[in-house]
Amino acid sequence: MKHILFYTSLLIITFITGCKKLDEQVFSSLPSVTDEKGASASVLGVYKGFFSDWQAQVPFLVLQESGHEYSSYGTGGDWWNEPFYNYELTDNNDFLARTWKMIYKVINRANDVIESLPASVKDQALANSMVGEAKFLRAWGFFKLTQFWGKIPLHLESTKSLADEKGVFKSRTSVDSVYGQIIDDLKFAAAHLPQTRTTADLGRATSAAAKGLLGKVYLTMAGKPLNQTDNYQKAVDILSELVNNESTYALELLANYRSIFDPSNEMNKEVIFAFRGNAIPSDDNGTIWPWAFCSPGMTWTVASTNGLRWDISRMYEPQDIRLYEGIGMRYPWVGDGSILINGKADTIYYDTVSTFNYVLQSNPSVTFGNSHVGIGYMKWRHPEPPLGWPGGHQKDYIELRYADIILLLAEALNETDRPIEALELINRIRNRAGASSCPNGAYPGTNKASIAQLIRDERRRELVGEGSTIMDIRRWGTLPTEIASMRQDQFPEGRKLPVYNSKLELYPIPITELATNPNLLPQNPGW
Numbered sequence: 001m002k003h004i005l006f007y008t009s010l011l012i013i014t015f016i017t018g019c020k021k022l023d024e025q026v027f028s029s030l031p032s033v034t035d036e037k038g039a040s041a042s043v044l045g046v047y048k049g050f051f052s053d054w055q056a057q058v059p060f061l062v063l064q065e066s067g068h069e070y071s072s073y074g075t076g077g078d079w080w081n082e083p084f085y086n087y088e089l090t091d092n093n094d095f096l097a098r099t100w101k102m103i104y105k106v107i108n109r110a111n112d113v114i115e116s117l118p119a120s121v122k123d124q125a126l127a128n129s130m131v132g133e134a135k136f137l138r139a140w141g142f143f144k145l146t147q148f149w150g151k152i153p154l155h156l157e158s159t160k161s162l163a164d165e166k167g168v169f170k171s172r173t174s175v176d177s178v179y180g181q182i183i184d185d186l187k188f189a190a191a192h193l194p195q196t197r198t199t200a201d202l203g204r205a206t207s208a209a210a211k212g213l214l215g216k217v218y219l220t221m222a223g224k225p226l227n228q229t230d231n232y233q234k235a236v237d238i239l240s241e242l243v244n245n246e247s248t249y250a251l252e253l254l255a256n257y258r259s260i261f262d263p264s265n266e267m268n269k270e271v272i273f274a275f276r277g278n279a280i281p282s283d284d285n286g287t288i289w290p291w292a293f294c295s296p297g298m299t300w301t302v303a304s305t306n307g308l309r310w311d312i313s314r315m316y317e318p319q320d321i322r323l324y325e326g327i328g329m330r331y332p333w334v335g336d337g338s339i340l341i342n343g344k345a346d347t348i349y350y351d352t353v354s355t356f357n358y359v360l361q362s363n364p365s366v367t368f369g370n371s372h373v374g375i376g377y378m379k380w381r382h383p384e385p386p387l388g389w390p391g392g393h394q395k396d397y398i399e400l401r402y403a404d405i406i407l408l409l410a411e412a413l414n415e416t417d418r419p420i421e422a423l424e425l426i427n428r429i430r431n432r433a434g435a436s437s438c439p440n441g442a443y444p445g446t447n448k449a450s451i452a453q454l455i456r457d458e459r460r461r462e463l464v465g466e467g468s469t470i471m472d473i474r475r476w477g478t479l480p481t482e483i484a485s486m487r488q489d490q491f492p493e494g495r496k497l498p499v500y501n502s503k504l505e506l507y508p509i510p511i512t513e514l515a516t517n518p519n520l521l522p523q524n525p526g527w
Contacts, residue, residue: 036126039117043130046113046137047203049106050275051285054391056098058292059084062306063099063148063507064467065293067498069485070312070460071469072375081306086491087483087498089507091527097510099148103141104155110138112158125192132192136205136213139185140399143217146178147471150506150524153517154178171519179221186214196250202267203396208242208249209273212405215239219408222415223475225505235412242402243409243425251402257433258325261379266396270403274396279387287397290382291390293465294328307376308464309490315461320435322461328375377465403429403462411455419451426451426458433462474505503527 051057058081065071066084073085083089089096113134121127145152153170154177189210197204218235221228242249252269259265267274279286293306308327316323385392406425414422423446427437439446443454459472473479480500488497498504503526514520 036121036123039113039121039127039130042109042113042117043133046106046109046134047275048285049109050102050397051277051287052105053098053102054286054288055095056102057288057391058306059095059099060102061289061293061467063096064470065465066306066470067504068469068473068482070309070464070490072307072309072490073495082491082495086495087504091508091511091514091523093510096507097512100145100510100513103144107138107141107155108158110134110141111156112160114138115158128192129194132189132210133205135185136189136193136210139182139189139210139217140213142178142182142185143213143220146175146182147220147474148507149509150175152178153520154181156181169517169519175226179217179226182217183214186210186217190214195248203274203276205273206249208251209400211238211242212272212400212408215242215405215408215412216400219412220471220475222412224477229415232412232415235408236416239405239409239412242405251405253402253406253428253432255432257321260401261325261381261398263382263395270401271396271398272402272405273400274398276396277394279385279392279394286385286387286392287395288391288393289397290380290393290395291385294376294378294380294382309487310375312375312460312464315457317435320433320461322433322435325378326461327464328378379465398466401466403432404466404468407455407459407462411452414448414451414455417448419446419448422451422455426454429458429462479505501526 062081062084066073066081067087071085073082081095083093111134114131117130117134118127121130142152142154151172151174154173155167155170157167159167187210189205190207193205193207193210195207197206215235215238218231218238222231222235242251246252250269251272254260254268254270260268260270267276277285277287312327313323380395382393382395385394406429410422410425413419413425423438431437438454439450443450443457445451456472456476456478459468463469473482483498483500483504486497488495491497503524506524508524508527509520514523
């Protein structure tokens with residue numbers, strides 16, 4: 001599917017930004033679907049919307065991985081992404097607007113398929129499967145949008161012309177209603193998508209992907225700001241279907257943590273759903289994340305522009321493989337948090353004070369305790385891009401993997417007063433990484449509160465850099481603590497530290513969208 005997916009060249013409407021000059025825009029929608037071949041091509045075109053703007057790729061992940069206790073801006077200078085890290089973001093940020101448009105492009109393509117496909121595919125089961133695929137992607141898009149911005153326009157019909165102002169310029173819908181639509185779409189997808197995919201179609205959504213995403217949706221609704229705690233049991237029910245039936249859904253917690261992210265092992269049995277990167281000269285659908293997020297020196301880049309504060313290493317036990325293969329701490333480490341340099345280090349790091357890159361091997365006198373440093377993510381490693389530019393990598397974007405599902409189920413079990421069952425699942429993740437089983441010295445308790453803290457820490461250790469961090473923090477209501485724990489060495493010298501404000505629980509609606517569509521008003525509170 002990785003190659004088939006991106007060969008389909010499809011034009012689609014983009015929601016207009018800037019001045020409202022409709023007559024100056026030329027738009028088209030998906031081509032007419034007249035047979036099963038055309039229907040399949042249209043479905044694959046929905047995925048391609050995710051890669052429609054490479055400049056939206058980095059902010060899409062930055063929105064989910066910046067602005068927490070250990071996030072580090074990484075490089076000096078006034079690059080565009082710094083405001084996401086120190087919460088000086090404004091509604092006129094172009095990259096924020098690009099992310100909004102990219103996600104709505106996926107939704108609009110999905111709507112086009114949902115409307116046009118059933119009449120073109122005679123096999124009802126096949127038609128339902130294709131529509132289920134489109135509904136899964138639409139649900140994914142709405143879920144991201146409402147997590148980022150709260151109330152959003154709920155577009156359920158395709159927009160083929162900007163002359164249809166009633167269809168284009170919709171009002172924002174309540175968060176409850178958005179989640180209601182997401183749940184309906186995912187239930188349909190779960191009922192009609194195949195349990196597994198053949199090699200040629202790896203990457204296309206499955207019922208496991210729909211059920212896994214639905215479980216994450218239920219947990220999000222149970223947390224802040226909705227606090228609909230009855231959804232914890234719903235999460236237990238749907239996620240247990242996956243964990244209790246691994247062979248049915250071809251799911252596996254890989255024994256080798258590094259192999260999950262190995263470029264030669266993409267779409268392995270731990271990966272439940274991913275957007276598949278494909279960069280060839282005739283089709284610019286590569287990915288830029290390895291260039292912007294990988295540990296410097298591990299890929300085609302000189303310095304990671306987005307990363308982590310070095311002392312996140314203190315969250316890990318020295319033998320935890322995720323310390324080396326998840327984040328970029330590829331040098332000896334001891335339990336008190338200090339780093340020993342013995343000539344075997346292989347990581348470059350960026351010092352935000354001196355604005356120089358250092359290779360630890362040749363700078364053994366560097367002391368991290370006094371250094372402002374940005375560490376990248378080893379899980380984003382990738383060979384030099386074939387197109388010779390930062391966005392030319394082939395790396396897949398893993399949206400959902402099995403370890404995430406196991407930890408989500410552990411959290412739901414704990415919140416429904418089954419902490420011992422939750423602990424068993426957590427230890428599956430810890431033992432795979434080489435960490436000691438809990439309870440232990442750092443996590444001595446087995447009560448609900450102790451397990452809740454362990455789960456939060458374990459999700460950080462396991463999933464940081466994969467698009468869960470900020471969304472977890474928001475639903476747990478711990479953003480004030482995260483911001484209070486930020487330090488000056490996470491930013492270039494002279495930048496001020498952020499102060500918590502309740503407005504930071506959501507991002508501002510892009511000003512270009514507000515200027516175009518007055519029905520989006522009012523702006524999110526505080527912005």
